[in-house]
Amino acid sequence: MSDSRGRWSDLDRPPLGAAALRSALIRPGGPWTRLRVVEVTGSTNADLAAAAQAGDAAPGEILIAEEQTSGRGRLGRGWSAPPRSGLFFSVLLEPDVPTERLPWLPLLAGVAVASALSRTAGVDTALKWPNDVLVTVDGKERKLGGILAERTPSGAVVLGMGLNVSLRADELPVPAAGSLLLAGAPVRDRDPLLRAVLRALGAWYTGWVAAGGDPETxxxxxxxxxxxxxxxxxxxxxxxxxxxxxxxEDVRGEAIALDGDGRLVIADADGVRHPLGAADIVHLRAT
Known part of the structure; x- marks a missing residue:
């Protein structure tokens, strides 16, 4: 009979401290209202959306999984990682902003994540439009994680993130992936990293909503x-x-701007500008 504890026994990957996270993040009047940690689930986004639909989750709730077996990225892509190897979580938000400004929410999350990890993990990060967080591994850009925002039938937003922390090279799902470990980050303790990410997300989100979703102010x-x-x-x-x-179809050219709606503007070889609200972006090497 196999020992099911083996998959959870990696001493380099201790469990998150749910009680300590609640104590650090849940404050009266703050952006976060409830925090749960589960050992394993299919998708935190799907679970939190279902809980919201059933009336069992309110805005400000955080759902964290030590492992996701059916995590989802953009365009329905699958996403998975070993237990306790990263930060896999979703938050439920109900931003009181005009609908046309909602596309800024995943971009906001990217800014919060990248800045928090740079400051706390001690590694340089960058953003690839619209929702990827990048690190440098062996001189090459690698995807550290991604962000997925989904509307619920009630109009709330479930914002999910998956961020690779301790994945080793032989555990990467694709060659273009990376992790804080592979990027040489000196800090890889998931508890302070998660606290930093959620505090940054809360600060950016609160300020953005207070400004009516205006990305300029x-x-x-x-x-x-x-x-x-x-x-x-x-x-x-x-x-x-x-x-x-x-x-x-595809468009090739230089990414020249981010417009007021959060769209990426690409100028093609003829100088025609293409504002894109949704696309998969491939960074091309200089020739």
Whole structure:
């Protein structure tokens, strides 16, 4: 009979401390209202959306999984990682902002994550539009994690994140993936990393909502506006890229700007500008 405890017994991957996380993050009047940690689930986004639909979750709830077996990325892609090897969580939000400004929410999350990890883990990070967090491993850009925002039938938003912390090279799901371990981060303790990410997300979200979702003035009061912060940390801008569109077509050119709606503007070889609200972006090497 196999010992099922083996998959949870890696001493380099201790469990998260749920009680300590609650004590650090749940405050009266703060953005976070409830925090739960589960050992394993299919998808924290799916679970939190279902709980919200059933009336069992309120805005500000955080659901964290030590392992996800059916995690989802953009365009329905699957995503998984070994138990306790990263930060896998979703938050339920109900932003009181105009609908047309909601596309800024995953960009806001990217700014919060990248800044928190740079500061706390001690490693340089960058953002690839629209929802990837990058680190450098052996001189190459690698995807550290991604962000997925989904609307619920009630109009709330479930914002999910998966961030690789201790994945070793032989555990990477694809060669283009990375982790804090492989990037040489001196700090890889998941508890302070998660606290830092959620505190940064709460600060950016609170400031953005207070400004009515305005990306120019809304953001972290200690840092500045959301749009400027995203532009400053975005590795896509100024690069030659290929944008793979949902319909199967693609656009090639230079990523020259982020417009007021959070769309990436690409100038093709003829100088025609293409503002894109949804696309998979491939960073092309300089020729």
């Amino acid at each position: 809304g953001g972290d009061p200690a840092v500045g506006g959301l749009r400027d912060a995203y532009v400053a940390g975005c590795a896509t801008l100024g690069r030659q890229v290929r944008a793979e569109l949902p319909g199967g």
